[in-house]
Amino acid sequence: MASKHSTSLKHSVLNASDEIHDFSCSVCKDDNLNIEAKHFCGDCSKYYCDKCLPFHAKIHKRHVVLGKKDVDKWVGQGDTLVMCNLHPPKVLELQCEDHNELCCHLCVSLNHRMCRSISLISDLARGIHKKADFKQLQANVTKVTNTLNQVTEARKKNQNSLKASGKSMLTKIKTLRSSLNQLLDELEKKTVEQMDSVLADLDGSLQKDIDHCDLLHDQLKALLDYVQIQGKDSESSSYIGHRKCQEKMDEANKVLHDMSPKPEETVTFKPNTHVVMGDEIKTN
Template sequence: MASRGSSIYKGSDLIHDYSCSKCEENDLNTEAQHFCPQCEHYLCDKCVGIHGDYFKKHVVHGRGDFRKWVGYSMDKCDQHDKELEVHCDDHLELCCSVCVALNHRLCSSISHLPDLARGFLKTEEFKQLPAAVDKMRRWLDKLKNDIMKDQASLNDSYKNILVEILALRKTINKVLDRMERKTVQQLDSMMKDLEKSIKDDLETCAHMNDQLKTMTEQLQQITGNNKETNSYIGF
């Protein structure tokens, strides 16, 4: 399985955060854009297509599901794979040392995370976090159900409109024939656009739901001396 490291140049080769496992077997150096948990392989855009042909039932996570990749750590910077150390109060961002050096040198207020996290586990905000997440997930479930109902209604409307168009077709002349064909084409185009929008909304709801569940589980599993700091970072 590919090893993880910072994106730096070594000689003439670029070392990626995640390199494609299959490309490495052929002595190629390609940045991975996908991860298959069943195979435990990191895959580039080219290799993920080949992988999908052989393993159609495997669920592959893209960069948008980075938290599901092996090696993801809550207390590490997503951009630089360094430990999160401070909070930029100007930009409201968690930062590692590289973030500060590159993007926050001129910021007026930088806070040390252990200082911010001190006593955090006893705050009402943290105690109420599971309930707030549950409420958000219930809202997402309701939104998903409403969208699915809208989709069913849209399908019914589409079928009804199509029936009316076909019935009208029997009573009109050649000029109206051309109008009918144009109307059906416009309706089909509208249907495809709406279906795509609905599909995107459903996927977004499911993705956000999974992320909230994963983050909550990670918060509940935090142990060790840095439990308070890591809990604040997760929050």
């Protein structure tokens, strides 16, 4: 629950923030005043209103001060750490205790009007340098950054390990490809040799039948020619020729009878689609 001081502070802050400025005077802000800044000193990285500027000029005569006509140069030259991320170039001056959020005046006006406790950062910051958690800030940040560095280095080593693994796997893949190529070459050679052997056997069988038929054909034609030419003058020669033609025709018919049930020789290629695959690529 907010204290009476916090509640009254909330109302005073809201009243003071009725006028919303792009830049507030840094000096006045330290006095809990919301006064519009019309000047910016890049050397000090601070903003000044018309009343505070003369005091600054007396102390820092050589500092370069930018006026409103150069306001586009103000942003980014001051301490960007204190700039509101939601409403740049507004400055973070308040903290909403309900939401534990740093706010500018515009944040409070738009998003935190119903919040019960709004505190000035300048009040919360008093004595910050003496607090234990602030004194431990450097050590804590160093601890976290060291851990981040360790994780980064571990990830980099992991990257290098993955690259090395990739190269190793690529070598294995190429070796496997070479082995497969050699295996396929040998398989092709054996298959072609087997095909040639089968075709040679079939061709030999067919050629044997062709030669037999050609022989019988030529023998019958020769006997017929003998009967027709030589047998004209001798009945005995004609008889002998006739008998031999009959015998040869009987032989031919027997051969034709034996050949007739034989089907036409065919040959086909049926590949073996079973392939032995290598190891799969796995991730852990």
